């Protein structure tokens with residue numbers, strides 16, 4: 001069997017195994033092993049598996065994964081998420097749909113210290129959904145806002161996806177972070193405008209009550225109390241971003257400093273017990289391995305694909321087909337959205353980016369802009385059925401059995417549409433992504 | 440990102456323990472949790488080490504040598520210390536849509552399929568284990584290290600050893616899960 | 632005509648001169664020589680450059696285990712598996728001419744049983760050495776003498792850190808890809824680096840002060856072939872590869888010199904409009920000598936350490952110094968004395 005055939009069959013076998021329910025890391029690993037056996041021999045295949053296991057992750061750039069996850073966990077147990085929400089709730093209390101906008105705003109602020117969307121989704125499901133439901137919002141809308149705005153967690157820096165893309169594309173992670181700022185803020189604005197628009201023109205989508213009257217104010221904190229709630233999160237943002245851009249530490253080291261900073265804040269607020277620290281560490285471990293095991297298995301898959309010669313042949317094909325710039329981008333985004341339905345975002349990056357990078361480079365595309373387009377398209381997958389990790393996170397963090405997974409997917413649909421609009425804007429105006437990064 | 444439940448940690452999902460007989464030897468489970476605990480401590484150590492390096496570099500102008508190398512080795516160690524427990528607690532990512540549907544309609548077929556999928560997991564981890572034996576022996580006997588002599592060096596055998604232990608434990612956990620499902624399939628009275 | 636399939640690869644992309652030359656010179660040259668000799672064999676190359684099969688942390692084992700048949704081995708980072716080969720890192724600052732280093736190693740490795748065995752123990756056969764251009768200073772502040780360097784944080788990857796103490800520099804272990812960002816944000820004040828590397832990452836944009844310190848060229852790595860593959864190759868193919876590899880070394884030496892000149896020129900040119908503009912100066916000779924004399928006796932420590940482990944460290948050091956002197960180099964420091 002030729003390399004091309006092995007490569008193509010491996011893609012199909014991988015999809016089949018994943019859909020049947022095999023662990024994604026195992027599916028990647030086994031398909032790669034079988035592919036190398038067919039391309040070379042069993043001995044080499046086994047040696048490559050073992051070599052990948054020890055050397056693919058042996059890179060201090062991957063140290064950011066556990067450290068940023070740890071920071072997110074500490075931030076969420078010490079109540080910083082709730083405080084941030086309170087501040088935004090107070091600011092937007094007189095606006096129709098204000099709690100929705102508050103959720104988006106709090107998510108944007110929270111996103112500046114967490115790099116993982118599931119952290120945002122889990123935290124704000126606990127905080128924002130009950131508040132909104134208590135104030136007469138449609139449960140379906142409430143969970144939709146939380147699921148949708150959790151995407152900000154990985155678009156506004158720091159971001160796990162940007163770190164992984166940076167490693168794959170050999171682009172500076174610091175620059176990728178800078179590139180995400182404008183698109184992230186833009187998304188927050190688009191989401192907010194959409195919510196305000198819905199509140200004005202389709203109040204029935206928003207409010208459970210027929211009239212859809214603005215709810216009574218909840219947080220009656222004075223300015224001082226509000227400041228006290230806002231200061232810790234602002235301090236943490238200043239420490240993390242200020243440290244990176246002030247030359248105290250690298251983007252890679254920021255995870256460790258941020259995690260330590262969050263622990264200090266939690267300790268000052270007397271919300272830290274040995275048991276809780278331990279719980280956070282154990283949870284951080286579980287999340288870390290679930291991400292990095294995928295990275296490891298996908299590295300093996302990329303190596304098998306390289307042996308098969310498929311990526312190079314595909315690149316030749318796409319370049320030769322004269323799809324042109326727009327044709328290629330359209331095809332690529334469609335593929336990302338399709339894969340986003342069934343795979344998680346990290347896996348998609350790891351499987352697809354090594355294949356398309358050579359093509360994008362050949363076509364003279366700006367790899368930072370390409371990365372932002374990739375990340376936004378991949379993030380849409382967090383909200384699309386059947387496998388939408390943000391939706392499942394909301395579901396499993398929710399106490400309310402009355403809200404089904406289906407309701408959450410439906411509630412998140414407007415946000416998928418808003419993301420698509422943003423994606424089109426970002427494709428059309430590369431300067432939105434590259435100006436800050438190339439400053 | 441396997442299980443999204445981050446607010447209720449340490450609760451193994453129901454899917455990990457179906458069937459009637461308990462194949463999970465509690466001792467083995469505790470061993471896996473101990474390994475995972477070591478991994479968690481390692482994450483904390485990495486955090487402290489990086490912070491110490493940042494502080495020493497900025498305050499004393501004396502960076503701690505070897506942090507880069509230690510973090511690189513530490514990442515590999517963390518993953519293989521955590522892997523078996525993450526599997527045990529159902530935290531490795533997978534798409535469960537199809538198999539959940541099948542479990543409702545044809546529980547017996549679903550159990551058999553699940554057993555087969557877990558057997559595949561066993562097979563893959565067994566390959567990692569078997570193929571890592573010889574690199575481990577080499578790194579142990581030859582005193583292999585990373586880094587530069589005179590600047591900083593760290594031996595590689597502890598990490599290769601952890602890959603060995605982690606892959607073996609994950610393979611065993613997969614085997615246990617496969618047997619459990621097989622057992623469940625045998626006791627499920629036909630397909631509904 | 633009989634075809635021989637060989638996979639050739641590297642952890643680094645082909646923009647790195649010694650990798651690029653594998654693709655543009657070595658590959659076609661082998662077939663040219665086979666054809667010229669009237670041999671029935673033709674090598675069909677399968678390329679795996681740029682880290683698609685393995686990363687920089689596994690270059691030696693990947694060739695040894697047959698993931699590629701021929702590959703570039705990042706020998707400078709393989710201190711554990713290739714201890715004797717590190718001699719140029721521990722006897723630094725002898726010559727700024729990469730051609731010298733390449734020539735010395737190309738003679739010394741096959742000719743010294745212990746060195747040759749060290750490569751073969753890892754299941755690879757050494758074909759040709761690759762060397763970096765000489766080390767200079769890239770800083771965000773002007774350097775008039777080594778007094779300006781004291782206590783400054785400079786990026787220094789791997790064994791380059793060994794040089795730091797001579798000028799009181801604080802070495803920070805930073806890899807080339809992150810160097811630009813780290814200087815820009817101020818994590819480091821500059822780097823000890825090579826021109827051919829600095830130009831690619833546009834380091835000059837953040838370090839307008841380039842000071843030619845000429846801290847020496849050193850062995851970066853070598854092209855090596857998997858030992859099992861080598862044993863199975865028909866003798867005419869082996870000969871063609873060996874002779875092409877020998878000339879690859881000559882080509883590379885010239886290419887590295889040209890690359891350095893071109894890089895410095897390019898950085899000055901594109902940095903004209905920058906504020907401050909990119910400026911290339913030289914470290915005063917006396918300061919350079921003071922720096923090198925200020926280093927601890929790296930070579931003796933290294934050699935004695937190996938001697939103690941029953942490896943001919945002192946002997947390899949003596950051979951290395953003798954070979955370097957044979958090329959007319961007058962060392963600033965006689966590391967073997």
Ligand code: NA
Pocket residue numbers: 110111112113114115116152153154155156157158159
């Ligand atoms: Na973020």
Ligand code: NA
Pocket residue numbers: 340341342343380381382383384385386387388389
């Ligand atoms: Na999806």
